[in-house]
Amino acid sequence: MTRKQERTGLNLDEVSKAIIEQLQQDGRRSYAAIGKVVGLSEAAVRQRVQRLVDSGVMQVVAVTDPLELGFARQAMVGVRCTGQLEPVADALAELEEIDYVVITAGSYDLLAEVVCESDEALLDLISHRIRNIPGVVATETFMYLKLRKQTYSWGVR
């Protein structure tokens, strides 16, 4: 029941939401410490986290700041295509400088976020590798000037 709810995204209970919230604040917080906050034993918290991860609702991962790692150029690239969109999305997804690919409805067929070391690397990526993908007919690039908000707290708020 709760399994089903978690798998289908409906009505995750308050305790699991509270657990997710704790791990959004600090992914290494101990199960025991979380248990004290949410009112559950350590083992119960661990089992719930396990279920949340196994069912694909949540994962605990390291996220890094591209700027701090020397990736000074970021941009969103809007892509217009002919024909099927999935093969183009797949080709974009294979490029290591692209961390995000989504098929959209709107004046672009796909959006891809790119992370590069330099303008030259960005130019090479967009001009040669992206625009040479079969089916791509046009791209438009939105250079990032300043990232203002980035939160991973979906569904808890």
Added chain:
Amino acid sequence: MTRKQERTGLNLDEVSKAIIEQLQQDGRRSYAAIGKVVGLSEAAVRQRVQRLVDSGVMQVVAVTDPLELGFARQAMVGVRCTGQLEPVADALAELEEIDYVVITAGSYDLLAEVVCESDEALLDLISHRIRNIPGVVATETFMYLKLRKQTYSWGVR
């Protein structure tokens, strides 16, 4: 020295990269287990992780799947403005349905990613709350049809 390198994003050493890689695979992996892989003691790994987090290079957090949590509508919204961009970015950042705000150079001044439960919630957000922000003159919405790639592995690849 290495501190400075980490803070400025230049030449994070191979060991720290390996530690980040381990934590990208599993943010809860123990320091001791990471130490075995990267060839360092538990305490050394702990100290390096601490430094990476303190310096803002990395954080370990829970990330959730909006679809699994019942947020069925996602979109990227391109925003055109008059005047200063920062106040508009700030206003967008305050909206809880918006998880990502970036100031860009291109045919939009800002891009914002929105996560909503339903079409009605999305309409209310865009039509009333976003478009009523002072300085916003136009928006364009790209509804997400399918998320194809999302990676947090910047800088390790």
Added chain:
DNA sequence: AGTGAAACGACCGTAGA
């Protein structure tokens, strides 16, 4: 799904190089 208890392993502070 949850608790409690005991053995084990991880974490943390500190000292020393």
Added chain:
DNA sequence: TCTACGGTCGTTTCACT
């Protein structure tokens, strides 16, 4: 910035509900 070490706390397993 690393290792070594001891005390404390967290995790794991299991029996039980």
